[in-house]
Amino acid sequence: MTTSTGTSTLLPTATVGSLPKPSWLAEPEILWAPWNLEGAALVEGKQDALRAVVHEQERRGLDVVTDGEQTRRHFVTTFIEHLSGVDFEQRETVRIRDRYDASVPTVVGAVTREQPVFVDDARFLRSQTDRPIKWALPGPMTMVDTLYDRHYRSREKLAWEFATILNQEARELEAAGVDVIQFDEPAFNVFHDEVRDWGVAALERAVEGLRAQTAVHICYGYGIKANNDWKATLGPEWRQYEHSFPLLQRSSVDIVSLEGHHSHVPLDLIELVRGKTVMLGAVDVASEDVETPEEVADTLRRALAFVDADRLVPSTNCGMAPLPRSVADAKLSALVAGAALLREELAAR
Numbered sequence: 001m002t003t004s005t006g007t008s009t010l011l012p013t014a015t016v017g018s019l020p021k022p023s024w025l026a027e028p029e030i031l032w033a034p035w036n037l038e039g040a041a042l043v044e045g046k047q048d049a050l051r052a053v054v055h056e057q058e059r060r061g062l063d064v065v066t067d068g069e070q071t072r073r074h075f076v077t078t079f080i081e082h083l084s085g086v087d088f089e090q091r092e093t094v095r096i097r098d099r100y101d102a103s104v105p106t107v108v109g110a111v112t113r114e115q116p117v118f119v120d121d122a123r124f125l126r127s128q129t130d131r132p133i134k135w136a137l138p139g140p141m142t143m144v145d146t147l148y149d150r151h152y153r154s155r156e157k158l159a160w161e162f163a164t165i166l167n168q169e170a171r172e173l174e175a176a177g178v179d180v181i182q183f184d185e186p187a188f189n190v191f192h193d194e195v196r197d198w199g200v201a202a203l204e205r206a207v208e209g210l211r212a213q214t215a216v217h218i219c220y221g222y223g224i225k226a227n228n229d230w231k232a233t234l235g236p237e238w239r240q241y242e243h244s245f246p247l248l249q250r251s252s253v254d255i256v257s258l259e260g261h262h263s264h265v266p267l268d269l270i271e272l273v274r275g276k277t278v279m280l281g282a283v284d285v286a287s288e289d290v291e292t293p294e295e296v297a298d299t300l301r302r303a304l305a306f307v308d309a310d311r312l313v314p315s316t317n318c319g320m321a322p323l324p325r326s327v328a329d330a331k332l333s334a335l336v337a338g339a340a341l342l343r344e345e346l347a348a349r
């Protein structure tokens with residue numbers, strides 16, 4: 001049996017994406033850390049870091065391997081930096097994810113992708129492993145929500161332009177050998193009306209015509225203070241997925257990635273995407289406590305009431321970039337061991 005991530009393993013494990021960078025490449029345990037190298041040394045350093053995270057994922061038994069986002073500073077901004085039409089010198093303070101103020105670049109003209117952004121990096125990742133590989137791109141709505149728009153003056157129009165650009169990039173990633181292309185849309189947990197009105201349509205535009213598996217990752221963010229403060233206001237049950245999941249269930253996106261461990265997400269919401277592959281977070285990224293394999297298996301086991309085992313991909317809640325390297329590595333092992341426990345249970349049934 002081949003599951004939709006391209007592996008023949010039941011419960012194939014994969015992280016959401018980012019992993020800590022080595023301290024010689026960027027300052028550890030902060031997001032958006034500046035590079036410690038420059039020029040040719042930076043190019044080489046990024047590749048060495050990518051080799052190291054591939055090695056660590058393989059050694060610890062991950063079935064689907066990522067680049068750990070070793071070649072980018074930020075999951076949205078690094079992509080936008082490569083586009084024309086956005087001025088990084090003209091900055092405006094805007095409210096991001098309706099949650100915190102940030103100084104962001106300005107859209108000053110038509111946005112276009114004049115050259116591939118991550119395709120060379122993906123080709124390098126492809127050369128480093130025989131396992132299926134997954135590559136993350138920002139989603140159109142999350143890109144829009146990370147900019148000030150002086151040109152289109154319409155979030156929907158700008159999202160549509162970004163979706164077209166993302167589709168070009170995704171087609172080239174697919175040609176470079178990427179098995180799973182993931183779009184990160186944390187904004188889907190915030191702007192429910194826009195998700196309904198144009199968010200899912202823009203995502204559909206981004207995945208149009210792809211033969212690679214496609215995923216959407218929707219989360220409650222990294223374990224940074226602004227996100228933790230926001231989470232504290234969400235009450236005992238987090239039902240944000242209730243808005244987007246029925247729309248995604250009817251979409252052509254293959255895989256839906258969500259938070260499942262230590263968050264207040266009722267796991268029965270997974271039923272709303274019945275038929276899709278579910279990448280379920282069974283590892284908390286907002287805590288440095290390393291889960292036991294039993295805890296991971298327990299979260300996954302509870303989800304099996306709402307998703308078929310051959311459609312479940314054990315994963316992390318979100319990226320692990322801000323964690324200490326040793327903690328992130330230990331969490332990789334816990335994820336793999338927890339999935340193995342459940343796999344044994346299912347085989348014994």
Ligand SMILES: [Zn+2]
Nearest residue numbers: 219221318319
């Ligand atoms: Zn996330």
